[in-house]
Amino acid sequence: MSEDLESQLRAALTPVAPRDEFTQRLIARVTADKGTEPSARGIRRRSPRATAWWLSASMAASLLIAVGVQHYRQERREAERGLEARREVIEALRMTSQKLNLAYEVIKNQSSLPAEDKPGV
């Protein structure tokens, strides 16, 4: 059983690929930090001055993109956390209300009984 369980576990945990669209986006974003699109031709050569200019411009652009992406991701994470917290609050209060109602019903039913039938509370 132990070997069977472990082999089933290995089979269950075979790595899965993300969506193609995510992969494209991931490659685009990571390579954007390099300032150039993915290319099979390798690094393009430029003159030193042009290189310096391009380097500054692409670093500035990369920084803006990175800041923008980070900000967007942070906001999205905050929103996710906030919505999850909201769901949890509602669930917690729902459960509390349900149990309070249970108690109220018992008390209400007992108070409608004749005096000699009421159990002690």
Place this chain on the structure above:
Amino acid sequence: MRNHILRIFFALMAPTLVWAAPNPRLALPEFSALAQKATESVTITLDAALLAMAGRFLNGNDPQDAATKEILKGLQGIYVRSYTFDKDAAYQQSDIDAVRNQLSAPGWNRLVETRSRKSQANVDIYIMVANNQATGLALIASEPRQFTIVNIVGAIDLDKLHKLEGQFGVPKLDIDAPKAPTPSIKK
């Protein structure tokens, strides 16, 4: 001389008095052994920061959200442990004793103790009061196949909480009738 002695006495007592201030936050165990047996388990841990975050995502124009926002005012924490089992007597009362024992500490007052022979549901509600205001609530509900512990820290309004019944799709419970399969939202 006497005043001097009294001052020394209170100075020595003060740390003890502060140290002994009642704490409405219960130490809730993980119940890991029971969680493994349970068919459903709910663990909710919301401190003041998370409650504040949740509050920002509650829509004041929605009746349920608005009612929830009202209740959240003044709360510093909500903690829930709930376990449901697929057979009776899957847990012992002694499993909950670690929590129940904390409620005999000074500060806690038992508000309600209900026992229903029909549904075998027991609900105990405790409240902690300071300066004529509730500062904490503890609820222990045990049924044959489920137990729930709720600890709320802060200024809880029981009346508002009870009135939430119907807001969250919780039907008005009739313990003499079988539970409806699908809860209906009461207006």
Place this chain on the structure above:
Amino acid sequence: MNEAPPGFSDEQLAKARAGDTAALASLIRAHQRSVYSLALRLLGSRELAEDLTQEVFMQLNGNLKSIASNTHLLFWLRKVTSNRAIDQLRRRSRIEMTPLDNELLFTSSADGSDPLLQRHLRQLLLELSPPARAVLLLRYQEDLDPVDIAQTLEMPINTVKSHLKRSLEILRQRTPDPERSRCEDKSI
């Protein structure tokens, strides 16, 4: 599983370190499956897994020059992914009843294996504590031995072995007989 994935050589790693974006893209394609799967099965959510995968590769991009070899790269990716996921899980409060992301129901059955049982196992994995889950994933998804797992998670070796032993016991206890599970699995 400490070998470079097929199609990604030491030579390509050297090019990526030198700034070749095509080589960097190949690196991402070669390793994203492993990183994403680790993140997905630790965090239990496709969105969070995609976020984490992106963060890991962005961070790698900034640290590529310090990666000495493909072996080092694999170690780095597993370590950063696992530890970041565990940190995220620690920061979040959780409701055990949250339904599973549909992606986790993805069956990857090989011939002769039981897809329903595997789905059940993936579900049970999410009920383990984050460190125990990480240990099991590094063992059975990434095929690391306990010593490598201990280094990756910066955890004492005895703790790793203890997590493995206890987690397998839990899975064993909560896994129905394989013959019966095909007919009676109610967990889906």
